Amino acid sequence: MMRNISFGGGAWSTLWWIPRGIIFGLLAFFIFGPLFNLVLWTVAEKWYFPHSLPLQYGFSYWEKVFAPRGGAIESLTNSLIVAVLTVVVSLLLAIPTGYALARLKLPFRSLILLAFLIPQAFPNLTVYVNIARIFYEIGLNGTVPGVVLVHVSHGLVYAVWIATAAFSAVDPELEQAARNIGAAPMRAFFDVTLPLAAPGLMASAIFVFLESLDEFTGSYFVGAPDVNMLPLLLYTAGSGGNYQIASITALLLLVPSLIFMMVVERFLKADVLSKVGH
Template sequence: MSTAAIPETNAPGFRLDLWWIPRAIVLGLIAFAIFGPLTNLLLWTVAEKWYFPHTLPLEYGFSYWGRVFSPRGNAMESLTNSILVASLTVVVSLALAIPAGYALARLRLPFRAAILFAFLIPQAFPNLPVYVNIARLFYEIGLNGTIAGVVLVHATHGLVYAVWIATAAFAAVDAELEQAARSIGAGALRAFREVTLPLAAPGLLASAIFVFLESLDEFTGSYFVGAPDVNMLPLLLYTAGAGGNYQVASITALLLLIPSVGFMLVVERFLKSDVLSKVGH
């Protein structure tokens, strides 16, 4: 019997690579961990009837969408309040972060690292006891249950992203460009407005998006400071989920998910590596 037709595995140019098997398994598990919950979320948004032990919904439809967006569903009011609060939080955060970020990036301030670290303090403590005391204080001064009170609470967390990214964005702009504008007669304010600010704009846009998304998803501060007078999407999501109404909860979660995914794509487009390399420096 001739052996000429039998391939030799040790021949040059032929190598059996079995490493694709564990890599494929790992990638499959990661994909399942990411897209499995999202698929379950999407199924719940169109499930009319779904209960154990059935793997898939028994009936599909959009009746719960109509219920969510009905006048009694409070979805439109919650969506409007959430967008309003998030937009105002961005305005307040950037109004403080732009001068602070510019000063931290350009000036040789004493204790600069300590100042940057101070903006992380709101993230260092558990939210629950902090917001309980803030709610008590706001109740005494008339800010509890108001849009202004919720915006102030959200801005304390938004400043973390706003200041750090704004500092990195201004640090990524070559100071010599601003000095060149000053050397041909531009004042400090004009050089900042026409040279530094446009060049730092992509980083500031990314900062604004992070603050917007943080505010949009904030639950604890919205609950203790805003509820029940200020209805917001995270509060509607919590109420529906706690009541076992998974269709309404899933639809609300989808409303929160869509802008998050869209804005993160924008962040990936504008927040370049030269800006990220300046964070914390």
């Protein structure tokens, strides 16, 4: 006589966690595995196939990277200067543009927003080759302003779209109330609308900063070899087989990205995201 075997709710819950645990474990491996490998390369003095771990650890490559002839300090300084200038120029253009797109009844508003995606619609290589030729003729090739202009052309996509969403999320009646009690239009904008839109604009600035910090193609064709930047140093080290130096440079790029992404999570709210493209 066979006995019916039944599993309680607790047993099924335990068994259900097994495939979920496997899935989460695989996701963690694919996400954090490359990062762990990157960190290992930054302290690996000797590491070669078929050994799965470094044979010798140390920080001699860190000394080479940050030595005066290593180029890391100059590249990091140039990257930060270009990124900050890119953010400033992008916001100076995006704030009035985003406000106009959010508040005014402009014809072809959707097409205007779509136009800012044009730099992303074509292969970067062909665009930057022609930009480099034009900049060379007018004296901008190999200069910081030239690199900033190239980065701004890509950063405006994030700046304008998020600025438009940030201003759209602000209730226009608040600005109108300030106008009704005697505030001038500019005063109402700077005292009411701009502070309320500041979290979205901060997120916009962070996205532009990260885009500029990681931009390689434009920096290579317009800036190299006169304007050394971290992505160029990373490319040179990686193509030359200097994996330790390439990993250290990649880690220098990764740290500000992680910091700023945490700031994005704090400032960019769901009500702002819901307005993007509207």
